[in-house]
Amino acid sequence: MADPSTYRPAPGAIPTSPGVYKFRDAHGRVIYVGKAKSLRPRLSSYFQDLAGLHPRTATMVTTAASVEWTVVDTEVEALQLEYSWIKEFDPRFNVKYRDDKSYPELAVTLNEEYPRVQVMRGAHKKGVRYFGPYGHAWAIRETVDLLLRVFPVRTCSNGVFKRARQVGRPCLLGYIGKCAAPCVGKVSADEHRELAEDFCDFMAGRTGNYLRRLEDQMREAAAEMEYERAARLRDDIGALKRAMEKNAIVLADATDADLLAVAEDELEAAVQIFHVRGGRVRGQRGWVTDKVEDVDTAGLVEHALQQLYGGAAAEERNESVPREVLVPALPEPLAPVREWLSGLRGSQVDLRIPQRGDKKDLMATVQRNAQQALALHKTKRASDLTTRSRALQEIADALELDSVPLRIECYDISHLQGEDVVASMVVFEDGLARKSEYRRFQIRGFEGQDDVRSMHEVISRRFRRYLQEREQTGEWAVPEADDPVTAEAITADAVTAVGARDEDGRPKRFAYPPQLLVVDGGQPQVAAAKRALEELGIDDVALCGLAKRLEEVWLPGEDDPVVLPRSSEGLYLLQRVRDEAHRFAISYQRNKRSKRLTAGELDSVPGLGETRRRALLKHFGSLKKLRAATVDEICAVPGIGRRTAETVAAALSSRTPAAPAVNTATGEIIEDRPDQAAEPVAAASQTAPSQETP
Numbered sequence: 001m002a003d004p005s006t007y008r009p010a011p012g013a014i015p016t017s018p019g020v021y022k023f024r025d026a027h028g029r030v031i032y033v034g035k036a037k038s039l040r041p042r043l044s045s046y047f048q049d050l051a052g053l054h055p056r057t058a059t060m061v062t063t064a065a066s067v068e069w070t071v072v073d074t075e076v077e078a079l080q081l082e083y084s085w086i087k088e089f090d091p092r093f094n095v096k097y098r099d100d101k102s103y104p105e106l107a108v109t110l111n112e113e114y115p116r117v118q119v120m121r122g123a124h125k126k127g128v129r130y131f132g133p134y135g136h137a138w139a140i141r142e143t144v145d146l147l148l149r150v151f152p153v154r155t156c157s158n159g160v161f162k163r164a165r166q167v168g169r170p171c172l173l174g175y176i177g178k179c180a181a182p183c184v185g186k187v188s189a190d191e192h193r194e195l196a197e198d199f200c201d202f203m204a205g206r207t208g209n210y211l212r213r214l215e216d217q218m219r220e221a222a223a224e225m226e227y228e229r230a231a232r233l234r235d236d237i238g239a240l241k242r243a244m245e246k247n248a249i250v251l252a253d254a255t256d257a258d259l260l261a262v263a264e265d266e267l268e269a270a271v272q273i274f275h276v277r278g279g280r281v282r283g284q285r286g287w288v289t290d291k292v293e294d295v296d297t298a299g300l301v302e303h304a305l306q307q308l309y310g311g312a313a314a315e316e317r318n319e320s321v322p323r324e325v326l327v328p329a330l331p332e333p334l335a336p337v338r339e340w341l342s343g344l345r346g347s348q349v350d351l352r353i354p355q356r357g358d359k360k361d362l363m364a365t366v367q368r369n370a371q372q373a374l375a376l377h378k379t380k381r382a383s384d385l386t387t388r389s390r391a392l393q394e395i396a397d398a399l400e401l402d403s404v405p406l407r408i409e410c411y412d413i414s415h416l417q418g419e420d421v422v423a424s425m426v427v428f429e430d431g432l433a434r435k436s437e438y439r440r441f442q443i444r445g446f447e448g449q450d451d452v453r454s455m456h457e458v459i460s461r462r463f464r465r466y467l468q469e470r471e472q473t474g475e476w477a478v479p480e481a482d483d484p485v486t487a488e489a490i491t492a493d494a495v496t497a498v499g500a501r502d503e504d505g506r507p508k509r510f511a512y513p514p515q516l517l518v519v520d521g522g523q524p525q526v527a528a529a530k531r532a533l534e535e536l537g538i539d540d541v542a543l544c545g546l547a548k549r550l551e552e553v554w555l556p557g558e559d560d561p562v563v564l565p566r567s568s569e570g571l572y573l574l575q576r577v578r579d580e581a582h583r584f585a586i587s588y589q590r591n592k593r594s595k596r597l598t599a600g601e602l603d604s605v606p607g608l609g610e611t612r613r614r615a616l617l618k619h620f621g622s623l624k625k626l627r628a629a630t631v632d633e634i635c636a637v638p639g640i641g642r643r644t645a646e647t648v649a650a651a652l653s654s655r656t657p658a659a660p661a662v663n664t665a666t667g668e669i670i671e672d673r674p675d676q677a678a679e680p681v682a683a684a685s686q687t688a689p690s691q692e693t694p
Helices: 039-047 055-063 075-089 137-147 158-167 189-203 208-223 227-245 297-310 314-320 334-345 357-399 451-472 484-499 523-535 569-597 610-620 623-628 631-635 642-653 674-678 680-685
Strands: 019-025 030-036 064-071 105-108 117-120 129-131 257-264 268-277 280-290 324-326 350-352 407-416 419-429 439-442 516-520 542-547 552-554
Touching: 019 039, 019 055, 019 075, 030 039, 030 055, 030 075, 039 055, 039 064, 055 064, 075 297, 075 334, 105 137, 105 189, 117 137, 129 189, 137 189, 137 227, 189 208, 208 227, 257 297, 257 357, 268 297, 268 357, 280 297, 280 357, 297 334, 334 350, 357 569, 407 451, 407 569, 419 451, 419 569, 439 451, 439 569, 451 516, 451 523, 516 523, 516 569, 523 542, 542 569, 610 623, 623 642, 631 642
Parallel strands: 257 324, 324 350, 407 516, 516 542
Antiparallel strands: 019 030, 019 064, 105 117, 105 129, 257 268, 268 280, 407 419, 419 439, 542 552
């Protein structure tokens, strides 16, 4: 525990300007980001008597080891920079909203030549129009099924669309009238895009004019005695009205607003947002968070607004920020937040608390949803928190650790009969997987199958980089190595470690040591890991191994394993960590092996990337024709310069052409195809000496 007085800025050193500040821990990790209208009084408040601080604030300042700040011109700039830093550094003491589930959205891919309507989850993509989010994917599909009768937009995948164009026949939806079938030319690309834009307009709430237009067309058809067309328009109007009924009118027509409600207790908070467009609830989403900092309802609202609107792409912000944002408490100060939202929208945004009428009643509904979400989350998580805490404590007791291992790293080796040997490193913090910290290794110190030697190499490389990054802070020095090979490896890893830092010195990759290091294996693997740590002079990291056969926990230097009960939560957590390391290693090894098996002759040409490889094969049609081409002919390909052309020609001329593929049924030699460059191994495997033609 650090004493805040040891890193307190000198009197008068803190400016009185607006700005953003960062607290860092002893490892250089940013643990808290905040903003202030005036930095001096805000930062000074953190260095008062610990007894006068909120318990969470006291924990933060005693965990920190330094503080720094950046001065900005306005409070709006401070708000924007604070959000950017929170997203970048992911500080442990800042409120971070996380989705309580993944919400599906209705997406229209206007960035494609033939836009497609589909269900999407996750981050928004450029050029795609989104509607929602919805509570369930089936709700989107029901709505789309009704609207396709009127707006027959393409919904098929790219593969199905491409296949239909090749065979000249549309899919079933094209035959039953729920797709305009642009794949076979029934409508042009411009006509299909117009359908997609009409679909988007209807989903955006501009429904009244469209319905009136259809009704006028229906009456005109009936007056002209075109009864079949009138009946078709009548059914279209009915389908649109049924789709509209799924989103009941809750506010006055043409009202665009987002309603945000917060339910909280001393430890956690839940946020619910209703998106109202055209007077109808078009979407709903919710977040939950731990209150790891001393923050009131107004502060939670401000953080939620940053999360809700700060991440939108530039072209989507005008649509994502509505004219009205209704909240239960106003951020303090209000003016910078309102100015920030107005800047995102491009016009004035009304941020306020509803006082009466329909908006206040709807806010009460949103508030009830937030309270139910918090209650449900606490019910689900209570046992989870208790179980994780018990598991960590059981591990600490079984391994006789001084404290519970809040950060656990696990390593596993994977290969296939000594080929493509790789290793994985997975990280669990507070009993939960932290996938952003996962790392993969290629074993490069030797060739062949030797799990023990591989484990020694991986642990050495991981902690050598850790020591190097510690050296950058001036706290530790990299130990000198007597072995020239080791010294060379240290130098190589040092370059990687230095390059792994941001311009502001923020450490990445291997900057933080674990409290517990777990290896997949028994005594030999544990001994190898222990030897690697001792060679680097590291003696403050606990180490154990988990053997698969009997799920025994092995400690370094012990002849007998530690046997945890089968019902032990600690053993279950170690198994999950080990299994995750095994899964991560296997997936990497398979991917590496797949790339090796499908590598073509052009893949190893230096300076030739994927784009130019494709351009060469597309231009010449096959690898055989490319091999026969001259340097001048290769230079004629767009993007290929003289030097690259010479390199390609030299590389192909120095290699023996692969044996031709043979059709085993007819004995016919299969001509060189454009895709053979990507599958030389598969082609060669089809040829046998007894099948060669004279």
